[in-house]
Amino acid sequence: MNLIQHFVNGKVFPGSSKRNGKVFNPATGSQESEVSLGTKNDLDQAVDIASKAFESWSVKPPIQRARVMFKFKELIEKNSDELTKLIVSEHGKVYEDAKGSLTRGLEIVEFACGIPQMLKGEFTENVGTEIDSWSIRQPLGVCAGITPFNFPAMVPMWMFPMAVACGNTFILKPSEKDPSCSIKLAELFSEAGLPDGVLNVVNGDKEVVDAILTNKKIQAVSFVGSTPIAKYIYENAAKNEKRVQALGGAKNHCVVMPDCDLDQAVNGLMGAAYGSAGERCMAQSVAVAVGKIGNELVEKLSKKVEALKVGPGMDKGSEMGPLVTKEHLEKVRGYVDLGVKEGAKLVVDGRNIKLQGYEKGFFIGGCLFDHVNRDMKIYKEEIFGPVLSVVRAKNFDEAIDLVNKHEFGNGTSIYTRDGDTGRTFASKIKVGMVGINIPIPVPVAFHSFGGWKRSLFGDQHMHGPEGVRFYTKLKTITSRWPSGVRSNPEFIMPTMK
Secondary structure, three states: OEEEOEEEOOEEEOOOOOOEEEEEEOOOOEEEEEEEOOOHHHHHHHHHHHHHHHHHHOOOOHHHHHHHHHHHHHHHHHOHHHHHHHHHHHHOOOHHHHHHHHHHHHHHHHHHOOHHHHOOOEEEEEEEOOEEEEEEEEEOOEEEEEOOOOOOOHHHHHHHHHHHHOOOEEEEEOOOOOOHHHHHHHHHHHHOOOOOOOEEEOOOOHHHHHHHHHOOOEEEEEEEOOHHHHHHHHHHHHHOOOEEEEEOOOOEEEEEOOOOOHHHHHHHHHHHHHHHHHOOOOOEEEEEEEHHHHHHHHHHHHHHHHOOOEOOOOOOOOOEOOOOOHHHHHHHHHHHHHHHHHOOEEEEOOOOOOOOOOOOOOOOOOEEEEOOOOOOHHHHOOOOOOEEEEEEEOOHHHHHHHHHHOOEEOEEEEEOOOHHHHHHHHHHOOOOEEEEOOOOOOOOOOOOEOOEEOOEEOOOOEOHHHHHHHOEEEEEEEEOOOOOOOOOOOOOOOOOO
């Protein structure tokens, strides 16, 4: 059995743990690897190494750090097929979707290549008589990232390229369900010329997470996952005096207006609801049908959901792959069962799909509910699977109210031909990322990613300009040089004269 170990100080690190986790191929349902589950001692060792590496890495000129980033970018492009296949083999998403997620991560690396420009400070000459003032951004120290199973390349690359480019060192704790891609990325970064100890990967479960939260040398923690864990990370990181950004769950609504291009809306919903088997924090899991558009929307959706091509990720004909684990499959099935009990109309039932040759795989077909209401658990809770709920709203104001009163505020979209409707929606909606005739409004690398309400704990979003601010601390210097003129002591609050 292949054993996936840690990557610390530029090489494979066996660690001290005797515990291993199981890594499955979701398409076949068979275990293909084991992953070493690290201990607090393993994490602390990695942090000590990263802390030592920070001393030299943090004083490297930004242009030198950028050159390593450029080489890393080249190596990701060169090895993109291998990285994509690692994602498919352990997560299950179809090849092109996995490749797309890798590309979105690569875009963050490309953004980080411009770090010399982003770290430029501000300077004001003569803020007072013969007094100058300027601000600079300096790295924090050792930073850590705790990442989810659904994007084993993209989400880690939201974090460590920005942190490292800013002059920090980094500890990555990837999901134990699909850790191989993170290990490969760390190896490529090392090959690109990154000094040993700057990026380290420690696999593990709650023991490593808690060790990250309590280690005094770790200055900042980034997290993406479910809302209960995001809240736990936020509270405990803050309690231990760390800077923290913790992205939580989502229940993204897509508002479908009567005047929209319905075919465009349906196609957008199909990709947003069923792409990656719904295992995306930006998946559109609620379609809000406004006015009389509901029946036609459900009719068009149902035909496409029934025709959805479900299969293994490496099959070029597959549009949707399996779920990540057997346990998650049972959880999603349980939500579909619950929706039926709650009185929603199950228009398309994908629970009993069987694929010849992949009978033990973690597959479920696309599911479509109609007549879902705001009191149902399938509406309130994040299912994280290929389940789309249609909610009927009488008018635009009721649709706005639905979105704004939901506890999550990650992403939302509207389909309309009316510019005033689109503009009003973007202005009034209480959600962090908004799409207008865009199904999945994920910001590009040079903007920042993050939600509102219980979808984000912390003050700053990820990557882009917010990422630079999160991974640096601001220092402001005020300076006056002796001019030969001596002044008497002043015992008042200094003001600029």
